[in-house]
Amino acid sequence: MEEILEKKLESGPLNFESYFSEKALKMKASEVRELLKLVETSDVISLAGGLPNPKTFPKDIIKGILEEIMEEHADKALQYGTTKGFTPLRLAIAEWLRKRYNIPTSKVDIMITSGSQQALDLIGRVFLNPGDLVVVEAPTYLAALQAFNFYEPQYIQVPLDDEGMRIDILEEKLRKLKAEGKRVKLVYTVPTFQNPAGVTMTEERRKHLLELASEYDFIIVEDDPYGELRYSGKPVPKIKALDTEGRVLYLGTFSKILAPGFRLGWIAGEPHFIRKLEIAKQSVDLCTNSFGQVVAWRYLEGGHLEKHIPRIIEFYKPRRNAMLEALEQYMPEGVKWTRPEGGMFIWVILPEKINATTMLEKAVKKGVAYVPGEAFFAYRDVKNTMRLNFTYVDEDKIQEGVKRLAETIKEEL
Numbered sequence: 001m002e003e004i005l006e007k008k009l010e011s012g013p014l015n016f017e018s019y020f021s022e023k024a025l026k027m028k029a030s031e032v033r034e035l036l037k038l039v040e041t042s043d044v045i046s047l048a049g050g051l052p053n054p055k056t057f058p059k060d061i062i063k064g065i066l067e068e069i070m071e072e073h074a075d076k077a078l079q080y081g082t083t084k085g086f087t088p089l090r091l092a093i094a095e096w097l098r099k100r101y102n103i104p105t106s107k108v109d110i111m112i113t114s115g116s117q118q119a120l121d122l123i124g125r126v127f128l129n130p131g132d133l134v135v136v137e138a139p140t141y142l143a144a145l146q147a148f149n150f151y152e153p154q155y156i157q158v159p160l161d162d163e164g165m166r167i168d169i170l171e172e173k174l175r176k177l178k179a180e181g182k183r184v185k186l187v188y189t190v191p192t193f194q195n196p197a198g199v200t201m202t203e204e205r206r207k208h209l210l211e212l213a214s215e216y217d218f219i220i221v222e223d224d225p226y227g228e229l230r231y232s233g234k235p236v237p238k239i240k241a242l243d244t245e246g247r248v249l250y251l252g253t254f255s256k257i258l259a260p261g262f263r264l265g266w267i268a269g270e271p272h273f274i275r276k277l278e279i280a281k282q283s284v285d286l287c288t289n290s291f292g293q294v295v296a297w298r299y300l301e302g303g304h305l306e307k308h309i310p311r312i313i314e315f316y317k318p319r320r321n322a323m324l325e326a327l328e329q330y331m332p333e334g335v336k337w338t339r340p341e342g343g344m345f346i347w348v349i350l351p352e353k354i355n356a357t358t359m360l361e362k363a364v365k366k367g368v369a370y371v372p373g374e375a376f377f378a379y380r381d382v383k384n385t386m387r388l389n390f391t392y393v394d395e396d397k398i399q400e401g402v403k404r405l406a407e408t409i410k411e412e413l
């Protein structure tokens with residue numbers, strides 16, 4: 001039966017390509033992902049992962065909740081639900097957003113999605129015509145690009161520094177585009193503990209971004225899967241909390257604060273936008289899985305989330321520290337990296353002559369893997385960067401992994 005698991009793509013009597021849509025023909029598997037798949041099964045220390053550590057999953061809490069559900073809420077948990085989501089969960093999220101982030105929920109509607117990944121796809125469906133201008137950070141979240149690509153927008157890349165997206169550069173680009181009669185429709189940002197760069201946009205820049213949104217009439221997608229994972233520094237207001245015009249669609253997820261296996265996220269935004277997103281979701285999956293929604297509702301309502309977040313932080317913080325210390329200790333001169341106050345990733349910038357994509361194979365031979373940065377750029381135009389994850393492997397392996405990586409880099413210099 002194992003033959004069912006991994007299928008080789010062999011030629012046969014059918015001309016497979018001739019059946020695919022034009023859009024499907026444009027979808028390509030990434031070579032790097034294929035290489036990294038091999039790494040997951042070997043002795044290589046993988047700093048390439050993007051997964052939360054299973055040791056942070058609140059298994060005992062979930063066990064208790066499951067018993068409670070089967071006794072008291074089974075009919076709801078096992079039934080189809082509404083497309084917008086299970087109302088008690090939507091209310092509990094609204095309360096969380098209000099209490100914890102100061103997001104005024106009187107003018108906000110909330111729809112539950114199958115992870116925030118689905119929210120990204122629905123946003124593409126609802127807002128993007130081919131050729132529409134979408135601003136993304138450079139680098140940005142790879143799977144957001146994959147989701148949007150299907151709708152064929154044109155990307156405008158705006159670089160990051162330690163204070164997040166360079167809003168001054170965005171402003172300059174907006175001005176030029178306007179002079180050419182062009183309008184940006186949507187700005188996508190991961191403003192807090194960014195994936196892949198780990199940096200956080202300052203409050204000042206968040207305000208400036210909102211001013212520009214108003215002046216140039218675009219909407220902002222604030223994707224915030226890591227916001228709760230802060231290990232140092234001071235909290236920054238959510239862009240949504242500063243949004244007075246309803247221009248911000250706020251994406252949240254249970255993936256990093258409960259468990260990604262539930263596939264539960266949400267979009268909080270202006271009701272007109274949510275209504276259209278709801279219609280778009282209907283044909284995709286009718287509703288997000290009800291069982292998970294009931295679990296998440298009990299998790300929130302029972303006060304478990306609030307108590308569990310500090311435990312996740314306590315688990316990840318020493319790993320972040322270990323990686324920063326190892327980078328300091330081993331990296332040769334000319335290599336730079338970000339110093340994230342939270343999240344899961346550190347971004348490394350190598351001297352320009354090093355190509356991190358071609359170096360990966362050498363690194364794997366030395367027993368360490370990372371994600372080359374190229375794929376995080378909409379135009380794949382930067383080759384000398386990489387993303388390192390510090391949540392998945394233990395501190396001693398982080399130390400050894402960074403040491404091996406530094407040795408690989410030294411040989412390229």
Ligand SMILES: Cc1ncc(COP(=O)(O)O)c(C=O)c1O
Nearest residue numbers: 115116117141190195253255265
């Ligand atoms: C920036 C960003 N957005 C969205 C997602 C998707 O998360 P979810 O598991 O909620 O679909 C991730 C997951 O890693 C992410 O890093």
